Amino acid sequence: MHFSDILIRWYSKYKRELPWRNTTSPYHIWLSEIILQQTKVAQGLDYYNKFIDQYPTIEDLANETEDNVLKLWQGLGYYSRARNLHTTAKVISTELNGTFPVTYDEIIKLKGIGAYTAAAISSFCFGEKKAVVDGNVYRVLSRYFGINTPIDSTIGKKEFQELAQECLSIENPGEYNQAIMEFGALQCTPNPNCEVCPLREPCNAYENSMVKALPVKEKKIKVKDRYFNFIVIGDNESFYIQKREAKDIWQNLYQFPLNESKKEVVSPFELKDSILNQAVFLRVSEQFKHLLSHQRIYAKFWEFNLAEMSPLKGFKKIKKRNIQEFAVPRLIQKYLESVKN
DNA sequence: GATCCGTGGCA
DNA sequence: TTGCCAAGGAT
Structure with missing residues (x-):
């Protein structure tokens, strides 16, 4: 069975039920993706529910003050996400006739949305064939293919982006993108249990005992x-x-x-x-x-x-x-x- | 293009 | 305690 087929099959069996799953509403997907940037599901879940409850539509969010949006975001960190979320809601409301853009190239123009989030929204909501590359994808691909190019280097980002695009399921890009991320979050974790992994057999890192060493990062942050x-x-x-x-x-x-x-x-x-x-x-x-x-x-x-x-x-x-x-x-x-x- | 932007959980 | 990590993006 193919790499993508194994991931999708695994996903259908083990995926978590989450409020932003089983919807193609770009507002809901967008909000969840912004909240989940550099943030674990357990930490962001309550915030997602609060935001949807308080602001059921983009219009509701656009009509709110920034102070109140930040108040609801309080405690979640990376507050530019909330400021950009609010800015973009106003842009969609006033300049885009209240309609969320439907293509990757248009979506990525929005503030607070980069390559990852544009790929996520366009593939989940509109079936666009764009591969997501996030921390999970770096981990899964670097191990499975045995790639030690640093993921925080320019060349590494380019290499993994291209590899991810080659692995993307053309039949169901949205499902595949969610599958590989969920696989990284639940199975191919930083400290994984490879004995129960459906990709153990052909996994390059597993065969070479390199699982714990991948992916490679070269930069260390100064505090x-x-x-x-x-x-x-x-x-x-x-x-x-x-x-x-x-x-x-x-x-x-x-x-x-x-x-x-x-x-x-x-x-x-x-x-x-x-x-x-x-x-x-x-x-x-x-x-x-x-x-x-x-x-x-x-x-x-x-x-x-x-x-x-x-x-x-x-x-x-x-x-x-x-x-x-x-x-x-x-x-x-x-x-x-x-x-x- | 290297650096900065939060918070909490875990080994 | 310390370091690392988590569905990244802006500058």
């Missing part, structure tokens, strides 16, 4: 340390927050006024910020260690009391209990939970 000093300042009822507008992590999410330092701050007198004029220091939180893919953030929350809270440019004065209406990073959310008791 930099940052020290965040959040100023939690206000009276009994209210405090100030600000929107992160810089081109940095957590863009367009909200936080407390921030002083970033080059090393750990140990005394409130080291904090230099005009917002602290006439403020009375109350306490400092424990140090929070927050890990991101490229950063280690060490954060402290410095709490101050302020008798008179006049309007401040660049800051919003809000009731403390209303903070839950704003999208905040997980780090801020964890601090808020720590002081709720």
Whole structure:
């Protein structure tokens, strides 16, 4: 039996039942694909249901504010996905007559949609013969064919894209694309059980004991340390927050006024910020260690009391209990939970 | 084209 | 604890 036939047969037997399966609605497929970028099903499933519940159509999503879209996305990470999702919904609504484009070449023009997602949507919804290449596909193909070209190199991406296209089932490209990804997610995992694999016999990596060594990555990510000093300042009822507008992590999410330092701050007198004029220091939180893919953030929350809270440019004065209406990073959310008791 | 963008689970 | 990984894309 052919490679693609084995995968499709395996898929029909072992695939998970998921809310975005068994539909060809481009909106539903699109939303699920954006949510699942660099994200496990278990982590994204609730978000998908929340979004479909809150925004049943592209039109509903387009009519929402970005702040509220980000609020619903809060906690999922990679927030540019939410901003681009919203931008694209508005483009479809206003420039494309509310109709999702139906070809790969048109779909890939949309913001937040690259080669993978365009191939996924066009093949799942419209039967276009475009092979998806994601982390699962790299793993399955590199092992089955015994390819050690680094998957994070330009030449490697090109090589695997072409190989994937050659393997694609012409009869049912959408089904095949879903099958090879599900196979990578459930069977051909980073640490697989090859004894129950239907492709074990002809698998090059299995024959050569190279399963754990593939696929090959050549680049290692550099992690930099940052020290965040959040100023939690206000009276009994209210405090100030600000929107992160810089081109940095957590863009367009909200936080407390921030002083970033080059090393750990140990005394409130080291904090230099005009917002602290006439403020009375109350306490400092424990140090929070927050890990991101490229950063280690060490954060402290410095709490101050302020008798008179006049309007401040660049800051919003809000009731403390209303903070839950704003999208905040997980780090801020964890601090808020720590002081709720 | 190398780097950046989150979060959580797991060995 | 640390590193790696997960249905990638933008710059």
